[in-house]
Amino acid sequence: MGSKDLLEDFVKEALVAGQGKDDIAVALADAGWSETEIHDAVDSWTGAEPGMPPVPHPRPYVSARDAILYGLLFISLAVLCWHINQLGFGIIDHLVEDVADRTRGSSYLRWSIAVLVPFLPLFLVLDRRIYRQTREDPGQRRSLVRRWFASITLLLAVLALLGDFSASVYAALSGELTLRFILKALLVAITGLLVLGYYRGEIND
Template identity: 30%
Template structure:
Protein backbone atom coordinates (compact mmCIF):
# COMPACT_ATOMS: atom_id res chain seq x y z
CA UNK A 1 0.00 0.00 0.00
CA UNK A 2 1.47 3.31 -1.07
CA UNK A 3 1.41 6.44 1.14
CA UNK A 4 -0.75 8.28 -1.33
CA UNK A 5 -3.33 11.05 -0.85
CA UNK A 6 -5.96 11.47 -3.55
CA UNK A 7 -7.59 14.89 -3.79
CA UNK A 8 -10.63 13.24 -5.36
CA UNK A 9 -11.12 10.86 -2.44
CA UNK A 10 -10.53 13.64 0.08
CA UNK A 11 -13.28 15.83 -1.35
CA UNK A 12 -15.60 12.85 -1.82
CA UNK A 13 -15.13 12.08 1.87
CA UNK A 14 -15.81 15.70 2.78
CA UNK A 15 -18.93 15.66 0.60
CA UNK A 16 -20.21 12.48 2.26
CA UNK A 17 -19.65 13.94 5.72
CA UNK A 18 -21.33 17.29 5.06
CA UNK A 19 -24.26 15.99 3.00
CA UNK A 20 -25.05 13.15 5.43
CA UNK A 21 -25.05 15.25 8.59
CA UNK A 22 -27.09 17.95 6.84
CA UNK A 23 -29.57 15.33 5.61
CA UNK A 24 -29.96 13.79 9.07
CA UNK A 25 -30.48 17.15 10.77
CA UNK A 26 -32.96 18.38 8.14
CA UNK A 27 -34.82 15.04 8.24
CA UNK A 28 -35.27 15.23 12.01
CA UNK A 29 -36.26 18.90 11.78
CA UNK A 30 -38.85 18.03 9.14
CA UNK A 31 -40.28 15.22 11.26
CA UNK A 32 -40.41 17.42 14.37
CA UNK A 33 -42.00 20.40 12.61
CA UNK A 34 -44.58 18.22 10.87
CA UNK A 35 -45.47 16.45 14.12
CA UNK A 36 -45.85 19.82 15.84
CA UNK A 37 -48.36 20.84 13.16
CA UNK A 38 -50.16 17.51 13.18
CA UNK A 39 -50.39 17.29 16.99
CA UNK A 40 -50.37 20.86 18.34
CA UNK A 41 -50.05 21.18 22.09
CA UNK A 42 -52.96 23.27 23.36
CA UNK A 43 -50.91 24.22 26.44
CA UNK A 44 -48.68 26.30 24.17
CA UNK A 45 -51.21 27.28 21.51
CA UNK A 46 -54.23 29.41 20.72
CA UNK A 47 -57.17 28.67 18.46
CA UNK A 48 -56.56 30.87 15.45
CA UNK A 49 -58.31 31.85 12.25
CA UNK A 50 -56.45 32.62 9.06
CA UNK A 51 -53.39 31.66 7.08
CA UNK A 52 -49.86 32.93 7.30
CA UNK A 53 -46.84 31.82 5.35
CA UNK A 54 -44.87 31.95 8.62
CA UNK A 55 -46.64 29.00 10.21
CA UNK A 56 -45.10 26.50 7.75
CA UNK A 57 -41.70 28.16 7.47
CA UNK A 58 -40.00 25.45 9.54
CA UNK A 59 -41.43 22.67 7.38
CA UNK A 60 -40.53 24.47 4.14
CA UNK A 61 -36.95 25.12 5.24
CA UNK A 62 -36.31 21.55 6.37
CA UNK A 63 -38.08 20.19 3.29
CA UNK A 64 -36.06 22.23 0.82
CA UNK A 65 -32.75 21.30 2.48
CA UNK A 66 -33.64 17.61 2.59
CA UNK A 67 -34.84 17.48 -1.03
CA UNK A 68 -31.50 18.88 -2.21
CA UNK A 69 -28.97 17.38 0.19
CA UNK A 70 -30.28 13.81 0.44
CA UNK A 71 -29.92 13.05 -3.32
CA UNK A 72 -26.51 14.75 -3.21
CA UNK A 73 -25.53 12.45 -0.34
CA UNK A 74 -26.69 9.36 -2.25
CA UNK A 75 -24.72 10.37 -5.34
CA UNK A 76 -21.52 11.33 -3.50
CA UNK A 77 -21.76 8.27 -1.27
CA UNK A 78 -22.02 6.01 -4.32
CA UNK A 79 -18.76 7.32 -5.82
CA UNK A 80 -17.10 7.34 -2.39
CA UNK A 81 -18.00 3.68 -1.89
CA UNK A 82 -16.76 2.74 -5.37
CA UNK A 83 -13.46 4.48 -4.73
CA UNK A 84 -13.09 2.89 -1.27
CA UNK A 85 -13.50 -0.60 -2.74
CA UNK A 86 -10.42 -0.11 -4.91
CA UNK A 87 -6.81 -0.34 -3.80
CA UNK A 88 -6.23 2.88 -1.87
CA UNK A 89 -3.15 4.54 -0.52
CA UNK A 90 -2.39 4.42 3.17
CA UNK A 91 -3.41 8.05 3.71
CA UNK A 92 -6.69 7.50 1.83
CA UNK A 93 -7.40 4.52 4.07
CA UNK A 94 -6.78 6.64 7.15
CA UNK A 95 -9.09 9.34 5.80
CA UNK A 96 -11.80 6.75 5.11
CA UNK A 97 -11.70 5.49 8.70
CA UNK A 98 -11.64 8.99 10.12
CA UNK A 99 -14.64 10.00 8.03
CA UNK A 100 -16.62 7.00 9.25
CA UNK A 101 -15.71 7.67 12.88
CA UNK A 102 -16.61 11.34 12.52
CA UNK A 103 -19.96 10.39 10.93
CA UNK A 104 -20.71 7.99 13.79
CA UNK A 105 -19.68 10.56 16.38
CA UNK A 106 -21.63 13.48 14.91
CA UNK A 107 -24.72 11.36 14.24
CA UNK A 108 -24.66 10.09 17.82
CA UNK A 109 -24.17 13.63 19.10
CA UNK A 110 -27.15 14.92 17.12
CA UNK A 111 -29.31 12.06 18.38
CA UNK A 112 -28.25 12.50 22.02
CA UNK A 113 -28.95 16.24 21.92
CA UNK A 114 -32.37 15.63 20.35
CA UNK A 115 -33.21 12.95 22.93
CA UNK A 116 -32.23 15.26 25.79
CA UNK A 117 -34.49 17.98 24.37
CA UNK A 118 -37.34 15.51 23.83
CA UNK A 119 -37.14 14.15 27.37
CA UNK A 120 -37.08 17.69 28.71
CA UNK A 121 -40.26 18.55 26.81
CA UNK A 122 -41.87 15.27 27.84
CA UNK A 123 -41.35 15.81 31.58
CA UNK A 124 -42.77 19.32 31.06
CA UNK A 125 -46.02 17.85 29.73
CA UNK A 126 -45.30 17.06 26.07
CA UNK A 127 -48.06 15.20 24.21
CA UNK A 128 -47.32 11.48 24.57
CA UNK A 129 -48.09 10.56 20.94
CA UNK A 130 -45.91 13.32 19.59
CA UNK A 131 -43.09 12.44 21.98
CA UNK A 132 -43.13 8.74 21.06
CA UNK A 133 -43.10 9.44 17.32
CA UNK A 134 -40.21 11.88 17.67
CA UNK A 135 -38.20 9.36 19.69
CA UNK A 136 -38.91 6.66 17.09
CA UNK A 137 -37.70 8.97 14.30
CA UNK A 138 -34.50 9.81 16.20
CA UNK A 139 -33.68 6.19 17.06
CA UNK A 140 -34.49 5.00 13.55
CA UNK A 141 -32.12 7.60 12.08
CA UNK A 142 -29.37 6.53 14.47
CA UNK A 143 -29.93 2.86 13.65
CA UNK A 144 -29.75 3.33 9.87
CA UNK A 145 -26.69 5.57 9.92
CA UNK A 146 -24.87 3.70 12.68
CA UNK A 147 -25.52 0.19 11.40
CA UNK A 148 -24.49 1.01 7.84
CA UNK A 149 -21.24 2.79 8.67
CA UNK A 150 -20.22 0.25 11.30
CA UNK A 151 -20.67 -2.34 8.58
CA UNK A 152 -18.59 -0.23 6.18
CA UNK A 153 -15.90 0.00 8.83
CA UNK A 154 -15.74 -3.77 9.25
CA UNK A 155 -16.16 -4.70 5.58
CA UNK A 156 -14.48 -1.96 3.50
CA UNK A 157 -14.05 -4.22 0.46
CA UNK A 158 -17.59 -5.52 0.15
CA UNK A 159 -18.22 -6.16 -3.54
CA UNK A 160 -21.76 -7.54 -3.38
CA UNK A 161 -23.29 -4.15 -2.62
CA UNK A 162 -26.25 -5.88 -1.01
CA UNK A 163 -26.07 -4.26 2.45
CA UNK A 164 -25.60 -0.85 0.89
CA UNK A 165 -28.66 -1.35 -1.30
CA UNK A 166 -30.72 -2.48 1.70
CA UNK A 167 -29.75 0.47 3.90
CA UNK A 168 -30.01 2.89 0.98
CA UNK A 169 -33.44 1.56 0.06
CA UNK A 170 -34.68 1.88 3.65
CA UNK A 171 -33.33 5.43 3.83
CA UNK A 172 -34.95 6.43 0.54
CA UNK A 173 -38.30 4.96 1.58
CA UNK A 174 -38.15 6.72 4.94
CA UNK A 175 -37.21 10.10 3.47
CA UNK A 176 -39.75 9.92 0.62
CA UNK A 177 -42.52 8.87 3.02
CA UNK A 178 -41.67 11.76 5.34
CA UNK A 179 -41.66 14.25 2.46
CA UNK A 180 -45.05 13.03 1.22
CA UNK A 181 -46.46 13.18 4.75
CA UNK A 182 -45.18 16.73 5.28
CA UNK A 183 -46.84 17.83 2.02
CA UNK A 184 -50.06 16.17 3.20
CA UNK A 185 -49.94 18.27 6.39
CA UNK A 186 -48.77 21.51 4.78
CA UNK A 187 -50.53 21.20 1.44
CA UNK A 188 -49.19 21.16 -2.09
CA UNK A 189 -47.52 24.25 -3.61
CA UNK A 190 -50.75 24.86 -5.52
CA UNK A 191 -52.79 24.82 -2.33
CA UNK A 192 -50.30 27.13 -0.62
CA UNK A 193 -50.67 29.58 -3.49
CA UNK A 194 -54.47 29.53 -3.23
CA UNK A 195 -54.26 30.12 0.53
CA UNK A 196 -51.98 33.08 -0.05
CA UNK A 197 -54.44 34.46 -2.60
CA UNK A 198 -57.23 34.16 -0.02
CA UNK A 199 -55.04 35.82 2.59
CA UNK A 200 -54.50 38.70 0.15
CA UNK A 201 -58.26 39.00 -0.39
CA UNK A 202 -58.94 39.22 3.35
CA UNK A 203 -56.21 41.84 3.66
CA UNK A 204 -57.78 43.87 0.84
CA UNK A 205 -61.24 43.67 2.42
CA UNK A 206 -59.83 44.79 5.76
CA UNK A 207 -58.19 47.72 4.02
CA UNK A 208 -61.43 48.66 2.28
CA UNK A 209 -63.38 48.31 5.52
CA UNK A 210 -61.06 50.74 7.27
CA UNK A 211 -61.40 53.25 4.44
CA UNK A 212 -65.21 52.99 4.53
CA UNK A 213 -65.22 53.63 8.29
CA UNK A 214 -62.84 56.55 7.87
CA UNK A 215 -65.06 57.95 5.09
CA UNK A 216 -68.12 57.71 7.35
CA UNK A 217 -66.30 59.41 10.24
CA UNK A 218 -65.37 62.29 7.98
CA UNK A 219 -68.70 62.76 6.16
CA UNK A 220 -71.23 60.93 8.38
CA UNK A 221 -72.46 58.93 5.44
CA UNK A 222 -71.38 55.80 3.65
CA UNK A 223 -69.87 55.99 0.16
CA UNK A 224 -72.22 54.93 -2.61
CA UNK A 225 -69.49 53.06 -4.49
CA UNK A 226 -65.94 52.00 -3.72
CA UNK A 227 -64.62 54.46 -6.29
CA UNK A 228 -65.57 57.31 -3.93
CA UNK A 229 -62.93 56.07 -1.49
CA UNK A 230 -60.04 56.73 -3.85
CA UNK A 231 -58.14 59.80 -2.73
CA UNK A 232 -55.24 61.12 -4.82
CA UNK A 233 -54.19 63.50 -2.02
CA UNK A 234 -53.67 60.74 0.55
CA UNK A 235 -52.42 58.37 -2.14
CA UNK A 236 -54.94 55.63 -1.30
CA UNK A 237 -56.25 53.58 -4.22
CA UNK A 238 -58.62 50.64 -4.37
CA UNK A 239 -56.88 47.29 -3.83
CA UNK A 240 -56.61 45.20 -6.98
CA UNK A 241 -57.88 41.61 -6.59
CA UNK A 242 -55.09 39.04 -7.09
CA UNK A 243 -56.88 37.52 -10.10
CA UNK A 244 -58.52 40.59 -11.60
CA UNK A 245 -57.36 39.50 -15.08
CA UNK A 246 -59.84 36.63 -14.77
CA UNK A 247 -62.69 38.97 -13.89
CA UNK A 248 -62.37 38.87 -10.10
CA UNK A 249 -63.79 41.93 -8.32
CA UNK A 250 -64.58 43.05 -4.79
CA UNK A 251 -68.24 43.87 -4.17
CA UNK A 252 -69.63 46.61 -1.95
CA UNK A 253 -73.23 47.42 -1.05
CA UNK A 254 -74.88 49.88 1.31
CA UNK A 255 -77.59 48.14 3.36
CA UNK A 256 -78.48 50.92 5.81
CA UNK A 257 -77.18 54.36 6.83
CA UNK A 258 -74.49 52.72 8.98
CA UNK A 259 -74.45 49.19 7.55
CA UNK A 260 -72.54 47.96 4.53
CA UNK A 261 -71.49 44.68 2.99
CA UNK A 262 -68.20 43.54 1.44
CA UNK A 263 -68.01 40.44 -0.76
CA UNK A 264 -65.21 38.43 -2.35
CA UNK A 265 -64.76 35.01 -3.93
CA UNK A 266 -62.35 32.72 -2.08
CA UNK A 267 -60.56 29.63 -3.37
CA UNK A 268 -60.55 27.64 -0.13
CA UNK A 269 -62.13 27.73 3.33
CA UNK A 270 -60.24 29.81 5.86
CA UNK A 271 -57.78 27.64 7.84
CA UNK A 272 -58.55 27.45 11.52
CA UNK A 273 -57.28 25.43 14.44
CA UNK A 274 -54.76 25.30 17.23
CA UNK A 275 -51.49 27.03 16.45
CA UNK A 276 -48.54 26.86 18.81
CA UNK A 277 -46.66 29.94 19.90
CA UNK A 278 -43.93 31.13 17.62
CA UNK A 279 -44.40 31.71 13.94
CA UNK A 280 -48.11 31.05 13.79
CA UNK A 281 -50.41 32.89 11.46
CA UNK A 282 -53.47 34.87 12.49
CA UNK A 283 -55.85 37.45 11.15
CA UNK A 284 -55.34 40.71 13.00
CA UNK A 285 -58.59 41.90 14.61
CA UNK A 286 -57.89 45.64 14.14
CA UNK A 287 -55.70 46.22 11.05
CA UNK A 288 -56.37 49.96 11.20
CA UNK A 289 -54.24 50.14 14.34
CA UNK A 290 -51.37 48.13 12.89
CA UNK A 291 -49.75 50.44 10.38
CA UNK A 292 -46.34 49.20 11.44
CA UNK A 293 -47.06 45.71 10.12
CA UNK A 294 -47.94 46.69 6.58
CA UNK A 295 -51.00 45.57 4.64
CA UNK A 296 -50.70 41.81 5.10
CA UNK A 297 -53.74 40.32 6.79
CA UNK A 298 -51.69 37.75 8.66
CA UNK A 299 -48.98 38.29 11.20
CA UNK A 300 -46.95 35.90 13.36
CA UNK A 301 -48.26 37.08 16.70
CA UNK A 302 -49.36 34.59 19.38
CA UNK A 303 -52.70 34.88 21.06
CA UNK A 304 -54.73 36.70 18.43
CA UNK A 305 -57.84 35.42 16.74
CA UNK A 306 -60.56 36.94 14.63
CA UNK A 307 -63.40 34.84 13.31
CA UNK A 308 -65.12 37.89 11.80
CA UNK A 309 -63.38 37.15 8.48
CA UNK A 310 -64.06 33.41 8.52
CA UNK A 311 -65.13 32.17 5.09
CA UNK A 312 -65.77 29.06 3.04
CA UNK A 313 -64.75 28.44 -0.54
CA UNK A 314 -66.67 30.52 -3.07
CA UNK A 315 -68.43 33.87 -2.78
CA UNK A 316 -68.64 35.13 0.80
CA UNK A 317 -70.10 38.39 2.08
CA UNK A 318 -69.29 40.19 5.32
CA UNK A 319 -71.88 42.53 6.81
CA UNK A 320 -70.55 45.38 8.91
CA UNK A 321 -72.40 47.93 11.06
CA UNK A 322 -70.55 51.01 12.26
CA UNK A 323 -70.87 51.59 16.00
CA UNK A 324 -71.08 55.35 16.52
CA UNK A 325 -69.72 55.04 20.04
CA UNK A 326 -66.62 53.16 18.90
CA UNK A 327 -66.16 55.18 15.72
CA UNK A 328 -67.62 58.64 16.38
CA UNK A 329 -67.64 61.22 13.58
CA UNK A 330 -64.63 63.51 13.48
CA UNK A 331 -65.32 66.95 14.94
CA UNK A 332 -66.01 69.65 12.37
CA UNK A 333 -63.31 72.30 12.07
CA UNK A 334 -64.28 75.64 13.57
CA UNK A 335 -64.09 78.80 11.50
Protein backbone atom coordinates (compact mmCIF):
# COMPACT_ATOMS: atom_id res chain seq x y z
CA MET A 1 0.00 0.00 0.00
CA GLY A 2 1.39 3.41 -0.96
CA SER A 3 1.60 6.30 1.45
CA LYS A 4 -1.24 8.04 -0.39
CA ASP A 5 -3.53 5.04 0.03
CA LEU A 6 -2.50 4.78 3.67
CA LEU A 7 -3.37 8.41 4.23
CA GLU A 8 -6.72 8.23 2.45
CA ASP A 9 -7.70 5.09 4.34
CA PHE A 10 -6.85 6.82 7.60
CA VAL A 11 -8.97 9.84 6.68
CA LYS A 12 -11.87 7.59 5.70
CA GLU A 13 -11.73 5.65 8.97
CA ALA A 14 -11.46 8.86 10.97
CA LEU A 15 -14.51 10.29 9.19
CA VAL A 16 -16.44 7.07 9.85
CA ALA A 17 -15.43 7.38 13.53
CA GLY A 18 -17.07 10.82 13.55
CA GLN A 19 -13.97 13.02 13.54
CA GLY A 20 -14.10 16.40 11.87
CA LYS A 21 -11.82 17.29 8.97
CA ASP A 22 -9.98 19.94 10.99
CA ASP A 23 -9.17 17.47 13.74
CA ILE A 24 -7.98 14.93 11.20
CA ALA A 25 -5.75 17.56 9.59
CA VAL A 26 -4.20 18.46 12.95
CA ALA A 27 -3.55 14.79 13.74
CA LEU A 28 -1.88 14.27 10.37
CA ALA A 29 0.22 17.41 10.74
CA ASP A 30 1.38 16.19 14.13
CA ALA A 31 2.41 12.94 12.51
CA GLY A 32 4.61 14.84 10.05
CA TRP A 33 2.56 14.85 6.82
CA SER A 34 2.97 17.91 4.66
CA GLU A 35 0.21 20.44 4.15
CA THR A 36 -0.30 19.40 0.52
CA GLU A 37 -0.52 15.72 1.42
CA ILE A 38 -3.01 16.46 4.20
CA HIS A 39 -5.09 18.69 1.93
CA ASP A 40 -5.22 16.08 -0.83
CA ALA A 41 -6.09 13.25 1.57
CA VAL A 42 -8.80 15.16 3.49
CA ASP A 43 -10.32 16.43 0.25
CA SER A 44 -10.56 12.87 -1.08
CA TRP A 45 -13.71 12.33 0.99
CA THR A 46 -16.81 14.24 1.87
CA GLY A 47 -17.73 14.19 5.54
CA ALA A 48 -19.77 11.20 6.70
CA GLU A 49 -23.50 11.79 6.95
CA PRO A 50 -25.62 9.78 9.38
CA GLY A 51 -26.23 6.37 7.87
CA MET A 52 -23.89 7.09 4.97
CA PRO A 53 -20.17 6.29 4.80
CA PRO A 54 -17.76 8.99 3.58
CA VAL A 55 -18.28 9.59 -0.12
CA PRO A 56 -15.12 9.58 -2.21
CA HIS A 57 -14.47 12.54 -4.47
CA PRO A 58 -13.76 11.74 -8.13
CA ARG A 59 -10.20 10.60 -8.76
CA PRO A 60 -7.94 10.32 -11.76
CA TYR A 61 -8.25 7.02 -13.60
CA VAL A 62 -6.32 4.99 -16.16
CA SER A 63 -7.85 3.20 -19.14
CA ALA A 64 -6.43 1.30 -22.08
CA ARG A 65 -8.88 3.02 -24.40
CA ASP A 66 -7.52 6.41 -23.37
CA ALA A 67 -3.98 5.19 -23.98
CA ILE A 68 -4.88 4.53 -27.62
CA LEU A 69 -6.82 7.76 -28.07
CA TYR A 70 -4.41 10.12 -26.37
CA GLY A 71 -1.40 8.17 -27.62
CA LEU A 72 -2.58 8.63 -31.19
CA LEU A 73 -3.26 12.30 -30.56
CA PHE A 74 0.23 12.71 -29.08
CA ILE A 75 1.87 10.91 -31.99
CA SER A 76 -0.13 12.78 -34.63
CA LEU A 77 0.73 16.14 -33.07
CA ALA A 78 4.41 15.15 -32.84
CA VAL A 79 4.42 14.01 -36.47
CA LEU A 80 2.73 17.24 -37.57
CA CYS A 81 5.28 19.36 -35.72
CA TRP A 82 8.25 17.42 -37.05
CA HIS A 83 7.14 17.52 -40.67
CA ILE A 84 5.92 21.13 -40.53
CA ASN A 85 9.49 22.01 -39.64
CA GLN A 86 11.01 19.66 -42.21
CA LEU A 87 8.89 21.20 -44.93
CA GLY A 88 9.34 24.70 -43.59
CA PHE A 89 13.12 24.31 -43.58
CA GLY A 90 13.03 23.11 -47.18
CA ILE A 91 10.86 26.01 -48.25
CA ILE A 92 13.12 28.50 -46.46
CA ASP A 93 16.19 26.92 -48.09
CA HIS A 94 14.48 27.35 -51.45
CA LEU A 95 13.43 30.95 -50.88
CA VAL A 96 16.48 32.31 -49.10
CA GLU A 97 19.84 31.93 -50.78
CA ASP A 98 22.82 31.22 -48.55
CA VAL A 99 26.22 31.23 -50.20
CA ALA A 100 27.64 29.15 -47.34
CA ASP A 101 25.11 26.35 -47.81
CA ARG A 102 24.20 25.21 -51.29
CA THR A 103 22.32 22.04 -50.43
CA ARG A 104 19.04 22.19 -52.35
CA GLY A 105 17.72 18.64 -52.35
CA SER A 106 13.96 18.51 -52.23
CA SER A 107 13.01 14.85 -52.45
CA TYR A 108 12.69 14.55 -48.66
CA LEU A 109 10.06 17.28 -48.77
CA ARG A 110 7.78 14.97 -50.71
CA TRP A 111 7.91 12.46 -47.87
CA SER A 112 6.91 15.19 -45.41
CA ILE A 113 3.96 16.17 -47.61
CA ALA A 114 2.96 12.51 -47.91
CA VAL A 115 3.07 12.10 -44.13
CA LEU A 116 1.08 15.26 -43.43
CA VAL A 117 -1.73 14.27 -45.80
CA PRO A 118 -3.11 11.54 -43.47
CA PHE A 119 -1.84 12.91 -40.16
CA LEU A 120 -3.48 16.35 -40.33
CA PRO A 121 -7.02 14.93 -40.67
CA LEU A 122 -6.21 12.31 -38.04
CA PHE A 123 -5.14 15.01 -35.60
CA LEU A 124 -8.24 17.12 -36.27
CA VAL A 125 -10.60 14.15 -35.97
CA LEU A 126 -9.02 12.98 -32.70
CA ASP A 127 -9.07 16.48 -31.26
CA ARG A 128 -12.74 16.86 -32.19
CA ARG A 129 -13.59 13.47 -30.76
CA ILE A 130 -11.84 14.17 -27.47
CA TYR A 131 -13.51 17.57 -27.30
CA ARG A 132 -16.95 16.00 -27.71
CA GLN A 133 -16.25 13.23 -25.22
CA THR A 134 -15.01 15.55 -22.51
CA ARG A 135 -17.93 17.92 -23.12
CA GLU A 136 -20.48 15.12 -22.79
CA ASP A 137 -18.66 13.46 -19.89
CA PRO A 138 -16.45 15.88 -17.93
CA GLY A 139 -15.23 12.91 -15.86
CA GLN A 140 -12.98 12.00 -18.79
CA ARG A 141 -10.89 15.05 -18.05
CA ARG A 142 -9.55 13.17 -15.03
CA SER A 143 -7.82 10.64 -17.24
CA LEU A 144 -4.28 10.09 -15.98
CA VAL A 145 -3.21 8.99 -19.45
CA ARG A 146 -4.38 12.32 -20.81
CA ARG A 147 -2.36 14.18 -18.20
CA TRP A 148 0.73 12.07 -18.81
CA PHE A 149 0.68 12.62 -22.53
CA ALA A 150 0.03 16.33 -21.99
CA SER A 151 2.97 16.49 -19.57
CA ILE A 152 5.32 14.69 -21.94
CA THR A 153 4.27 16.91 -24.82
CA LEU A 154 4.77 20.05 -22.77
CA LEU A 155 8.17 18.81 -21.65
CA LEU A 156 9.23 18.16 -25.25
CA ALA A 157 7.87 21.53 -26.38
CA VAL A 158 9.77 23.37 -23.66
CA LEU A 159 12.96 21.43 -24.49
CA ALA A 160 12.51 22.28 -28.18
CA LEU A 161 12.11 25.96 -27.36
CA LEU A 162 15.16 25.92 -25.10
CA GLY A 163 17.18 24.12 -27.76
CA ASP A 164 15.98 26.58 -30.38
CA PHE A 165 17.01 29.51 -28.24
CA SER A 166 20.42 27.96 -27.44
CA ALA A 167 21.01 27.23 -31.12
CA SER A 168 20.18 30.84 -31.97
CA VAL A 169 22.61 32.17 -29.35
CA TYR A 170 25.29 29.78 -30.60
CA ALA A 171 24.67 30.83 -34.20
CA ALA A 172 24.95 34.48 -33.20
CA LEU A 173 28.23 33.83 -31.41
CA SER A 174 29.58 31.81 -34.33
CA GLY A 175 28.61 34.33 -36.99
CA GLU A 176 26.02 31.99 -38.49
CA LEU A 177 22.94 34.01 -37.69
CA THR A 178 21.81 34.37 -41.29
CA LEU A 179 18.32 35.26 -42.47
CA ARG A 180 17.83 31.62 -43.35
CA PHE A 181 18.76 30.55 -39.82
CA ILE A 182 16.55 33.20 -38.21
CA LEU A 183 13.52 32.10 -40.23
CA LYS A 184 14.11 28.48 -39.29
CA ALA A 185 14.52 29.34 -35.62
CA LEU A 186 11.30 31.35 -35.78
CA LEU A 187 9.44 28.43 -37.32
CA VAL A 188 10.62 26.10 -34.55
CA ALA A 189 9.62 28.67 -31.93
CA ILE A 190 6.16 29.14 -33.46
CA THR A 191 5.60 25.39 -33.57
CA GLY A 192 6.74 24.98 -29.97
CA LEU A 193 4.52 27.83 -28.78
CA LEU A 194 1.51 26.37 -30.60
CA VAL A 195 2.04 23.05 -28.83
CA LEU A 196 2.35 24.86 -25.51
CA GLY A 197 -0.87 26.73 -26.29
CA TYR A 198 -2.62 23.52 -27.26
CA TYR A 199 -1.84 21.75 -24.00
CA ARG A 200 -1.93 24.79 -21.74
CA GLY A 201 -3.93 24.07 -18.63
CA GLU A 202 -4.14 20.32 -19.25
CA ILE A 203 -2.01 19.39 -16.28
CA ASN A 204 -3.84 21.60 -13.83
CA ASP A 205 -7.33 20.40 -14.82
